[in-house]
Amino acid sequence: RTKAAADYAAAGKNFPGGLNGFLRQLALIEREKRADYAAILAPQELEDLEMRETMAGQTVHRLLGETAASDEQRRAVFRLQLAFEDRFALTFDLKPGALLERESVRREANESIRTKLGDALFLEWLRGDGADFTAMAELAARQGLPVESRVELWRVKNDFHLARLKINSAGATPTVQFRAAHAALVQQTELRLIGILGAGTVQLERTGVFAWLGKP
Numbered sequence: 001r002t003k004a005a006a007d008y009a010a011a012g013k014n015f016p017g018g019l020n021g022f023l024r025q026l027a028l029i030e031r032e033k034r035a036d037y038a039a040i041l042a043p044q045e046l047e048d049l050e051m052r053e054t055m056a057g058q059t060v061h062r063l064l065g066e067t068a069a070s071d072e073q074r075r076a077v078f079r080l081q082l083a084f085e086d087r088f089a090l091t092f093d094l095k096p097g098a099l100l101e102r103e104s105v106r107r108e109a110n111e112s113i114r115t116k117l118g119d120a121l122f123l124e125w126l127r128g129d130g131a132d133f134t135a136m137a138e139l140a141a142r143q144g145l146p147v148e149s150r151v152e153l154w155r156v157k158n159d160f161h162l163a164r165l166k167i168n169s170a171g172a173t174p175t176v177q178f179r180a181a182h183a184a185l186v187q188q189t190e191l192r193l194i195g196i197l198g199a200g201t202v203q204l205e206r207t208g209v210f211a212w213l214g215k216p
Contacts, residue, residue: 001029019092027090047075055089056082059128067124069117076116077125084109096169103165107158119147126154133157135209140197149196156196157212160189186213 008015008022015022037046051057051074060078069077088102114122126133136153167181193202193210202210 001026004029023090023092027086030090047078050082051075051078054082054085056085063125063128064121067121069121069124073116073121077113080109080112080116096165100162100165100169103158103162107162110158114151119151123147123150126151129154132209132212139201139205139209143197143201145196152196153193156189156192159192160185160213182214189213 004022004025017024034046034050037049041049051060056078059081060074064074064077084106087105091098091102093099110125113125117125123137126137133154136157137150140150140153163185164182167178167185170178190202190213206213
């Protein structure tokens, strides 16, 4: 890893494949390291090591370490998160199609994590989903809404993000059609939010908690 980093620093823009090439090289090195460990460690020992040393393991510890999640649940979540990170953590592709694939797989992984944890613990996991979700969850809590409603708010925002990526990855869509598709998506999303929180709350927070929708 040190040599690869030094080669990349020395070559700069001339490094074969650029940043993506460097990240792919790091991913291959990581797989080699795991294969070497697997040759000498029992499966349980290897998982214990990876739960301590990988980013996925550290994420599980940070978000679930102080919760009532069982060891079995934490390991199940770790395996799902590690599989996602093995595929996407060392990539840097900002093309709309690549972003759509990444976010679609992330959504599937998180839905599987919800199944393993249940809604209450899943809300703890979603603390790592960013400030937008935290603000929505706090708003729902102030209104006394159940945990299921807070999870549904997460789904609404994720569906919006995925649909927007699909629109962006549609290719050379005429500007008028692009704007119409986006406006329809915003309207549909607002209706879903109103169904959970009520029209008054959504209108009041349209430029606050729900600023991720874009300008009204």
